[in-house]
Amino acid sequence: MAVARLWRHIPARYNLIGTECQICGGLYFPPRTTCPTCRRDGKIIERKFKGTGEVVTYTIIYSASSTFRRQTPYVLAIIRLDEGPQLTGQIVCNPDEAEIGMKVRPIFRKLGEDGSSGIIYYGTKFTPLREASK
Amino acid sequence: MIGITSYGAYIPRYRIKVEEIARVWGDDPEHIKKGLLIHEKSVPDLDEDAATIAVEAARSAIGRCNIDPKEIGAVYVGSESHPYAVKPTATIVAEAIEATPDLTAADFEFACKAGTAAIQACMGEVSMGMIKYGMAIGADVSQGAPGDALEYTAAAGGAAYIIGKKNLIAEIEDTSSFTTDTPDFWRREGESYPMHGGRFTGEPAYFKHIMSATKSLMKKVGTKPGDYDYVVFHQPNGKFPLRMAKMLGFVEEQIRPGLVVSKLGNTYAGSSLIGLAAVLDQAKPGSRILMTSFGSGAGSDAFSMTVTDGIEETRGKVPTVAELLKNPKYIDYALYAKHKGKIVV
Ligand SMILES: [Zn+2]
Numbered sequence: 001m002a003v004a005r006l007w008r009h010i011p012a013r014y015n016l017i018g019t020e021c022q023i024c025g026g027l028y029f030p031p032r033t034t035c036p037t038c039r040r041d042g043k044i045i046e047r048k049f050k051g052t053g054e055v056v057t058y059t060i061i062y063s064a065s066s067t068f069r070r071q072t073p074y075v076l077a078i079i080r081l082d083e084g085p086q087l088t089g090q091i092v093c094n095p096d097e098a099e100i101g102m103k104v105r106p107i108f109r110k111l112g113e114d115g116s117s118g119i120i121y122y123g124t125k126f127t128p129l130r131e132a133s134k
Numbered sequence: 135m136i137g138i139t140s141y142g143a144y145i146p147r148y149r150i151k152v153e154e155i156a157r158v159w160g161d162d163p164e165h166i167k168k169g170l171l172i173h174e175k176s177v178p179d180l181d182e183d184a185a186t187i188a189v190e191a192a193r194s195a196i197g198r199c200n201i202d203p204k205e206i207g208a209v210y211v212g213s214e215s216h217p218y219a220v221k222p223t224a225t226i227v228a229e230a231i232e233a234t235p236d237l238t239a240a241d242f243e244f245a246c247k248a249g250t251a252a253i254q255a256c257m258g259e260v261s262m263g264m265i266k267y268g269m270a271i272g273a274d275v276s277q278g279a280p281g282d283a284l285e286y287t288a289a290a291g292g293a294a295y296i297i298g299k300k301n302l303i304a305e306i307e308d309t310s311s312f313t314t315d316t317p318d319f320w321r322r323e324g325e326s327y328p329m330h331g332g333r334f335t336g337e338p339a340y341f342k343h344i345m346s347a348t349k350s351l352m353k354k355v356g357t358k359p360g361d362y363d364y365v366v367f368h369q370p371n372g373k374f375p376l377r378m379a380k381m382l383g384f385v386e387e388q389i390r391p392g393l394v395v396s397k398l399g400n401t402y403a404g405s406s407l408i409g410l411a412a413v414l415d416q417a418k419p420g421s422r423i424l425m426t427s428f429g430s431g432a433g434s435d436a437f438s439m440t441v442t443d444g445i446e447e448t449r450g451k452v453p454t455v456a457e458l459l460k461n462p463k464y465i466d467y468a469l470y471a472k473h474k475g476k477i478v479v
Contacts (some may be wrong), residue, residue, distance in 0.1 A: 014230045070472065071180050092179065107183040108189040108230055120217055122185060122226060
């Protein structure tokens with residue numbers, strides 16, 4: 001990934017900073033520069049999401065590209081944030097722990113790296129919420 | 135008065151038992167457990183490193199208090215396993231707690247005492263009025279070469295401290311350091327694993343430095359061992375801090391509450407700071423705490439503290455050290471090697 005693109009995504013990846021349309025109240029993650037509902041009349045501002053949410057659906061990845069190979073098998077899920085928007089993210093748990101409807105919370109992890117000499121990407125993954133109150 | 139406004143610890147979920155490492159290398163586990171007073175150690179997940187651990191600890195410290203991260207004027211991260219040789223861990227942490235961009239940040243290095251050196255830097259800047267709050271972190275994913283004695287102890291974890299003048303949970307009365315050029319432990323640039331001076335790591339390094347810093351601190355503050363409710367020393371194993379306490383005239387009841395190494399291992403820059411967090415988790419208003427770190431190379435930083443009434447309001451908001459040590463996931467040596475990326479033998 002280009003370093004510039006990585007850098008632009010840091011607020012979203014680290015802190016789930018998305019956007020909100022002040023006209024219609026629409027919430028967007030990943031962030032959008034225009035409101036799909038209000039179009040030209042929309043007024044977009046930054047909006048931070050808490051990161052707690054629920055698993056809508058998930059899949060278990062057994063074979064992955066070289067960056068992720070060491071991590072297989074891992075759980076990739078569509079998560080509906082408590083505020084509404086849905087996003088795709090990795091759930092850090094045993095594959096047999098994953099289930100639809102499971103509540104999750106955000107954690108800060110390495111997302112990948114460009115080989116051993118390139119940039120390391122950090123950002124948000126998720127873990128079952130029940131572990132928060134362990 | 136300057137002191138601790140908040141703190142937070144983080145420990146990865148995975149553990150490996152001494153028995154499992156001993157099985158692979160043909161060592162006697164009982165002999166090692168008795169010698170080191172370590173039963174198991176933490177292991178980072180595949181996607182964890184010193185930066186992610188520092189961020190989790192920093193977020194825990196923020197979650198415990200009510201301060202706005204934008205009021206933090208400095209973020210310093212002490213580690214000997216910074217993910218990059220050039221590019222600070224501290225900027226990653228500052229961004230992840232949304233303290234950016236109006237602050238200063240830097241990485242600290244001084245083996246296992248880099249985190250306490252960062253606390254001293256924050257104390258200086260807060261007392262000068264340069265910053266309102268400073269965050270000091272000690273975090274490591276330490277490496278011991280396969281088959282080396284360090285493999286039984288080298289663990290992963292970290293703790294973050296917010297230093298300030300307001301909303302204190304503990305006042306820091308004073309700090310003293312003792313530093314010499316002592317080659318007890320080192321790692322050259324580009325090398326994967328550290329080297330150490332074997333028995334040389336004990337008397338002239340660990341014991342001499344902690345003893346000197348602790349004595350000079352007590353002299354400065356005008357205290358004696360009996361004045362403290364708790365004492366915390368760097369914990370490379372379970373034996374050293376117990377012996378150090380005895381040599382200085384402390385009793386076991388003072389050191390036990392902060393001695394977390396037997397179920398955690400040596401978290402290097404995180405070690406004394408996680409021990410202090412375990413003490414703060416249970417200390418009462420008025421409790422007096424003495425903490426002395428040790429970093430190879432070598433040096434010690436000693437701190438004398440008194441817990442304030444403010445500590446009670448911070449309970450229950452984020453996990454305690456005892457809670458972080460609960461419910462571990464045990465792994466075998468093969469998975470451990472994968473987690474640590476130990477392919478280079
Ligand atoms: Zn809109």
